[in-house]
Amino acid sequence: MSRDSYESLLHEVSKEVDIIEYGLIDLAGDYGYYSAETIFIEKGLSTVKKKEVLLEEYGHFKTTVGNILDQSIPANRKQERQARNYAYGMAITLDDIIDCYQKGIKYYWECAEYLDFSEEFVYEAVKYLRGKLGEIIYYKNYIISFLSETLMHVERKKYADQH
Structure with missing residues (x-):
């Protein structure tokens, strides 16, 4: 939404x-x-x-x-x-955070601009997600880390080759 x-x-x-x-x-x-x-x-x-x-x-x-x-x-x-x-x-859902990552967005103020919310609202929403789900979240083959009060990191999980 x-x-x-x-x-x-x-x-x-x-x-x-x-x-x-x-x-x-x-x-x-x-x-x-x-x-x-x-x-x-x-x-x-x-x-x-x-x-x-x-x-x-x-x-x-x-x-x-x-x-x-x-x-x-x-x-x-x-x-x-x-x-x-x-x-x-x-x-703000985890899918939104992944979408931000895919657009090269990693700071909350950038998310706010992209998702059409105020910086404060995004900060509070991320704080809520972090409190509910933890500092590091594994979701849909992504690792989402809330690194600081202003920065998040998202990366795709890498799987070892299986022979």
Whole structure:
């Protein structure tokens, strides 16, 4: 899903939940909000930021139960984190990372540009993947290594000749 435009993501998500772009920042002081089976997105955001907000609010639609506005409650913070993690997992996949590698991309900021996300979003998504899957991941004949806070390394596995 990650290389999809905001418009195509909007189309797909709207099959499951209503989405309204509105002057939300003035009304609620936030860029996105999920309530009453509707996702609200600040209409004045860039399409990149709208895409990120839509993914997170869709994560709330999929994972959140009840009102979690009070973030001083640990259970609410946990649900907020679950929604973000859902968004990160949906936004950037291991296949996307391999695609970036095949295009010669190895820095997170390059991935962000290529996948049409902000650097911060890609950084957080990679941090989520690294926490979930580990520092070194073996996937589809590739070895994916998260070398630092800004650099990843991908290589095809090499198999010894078998005679």
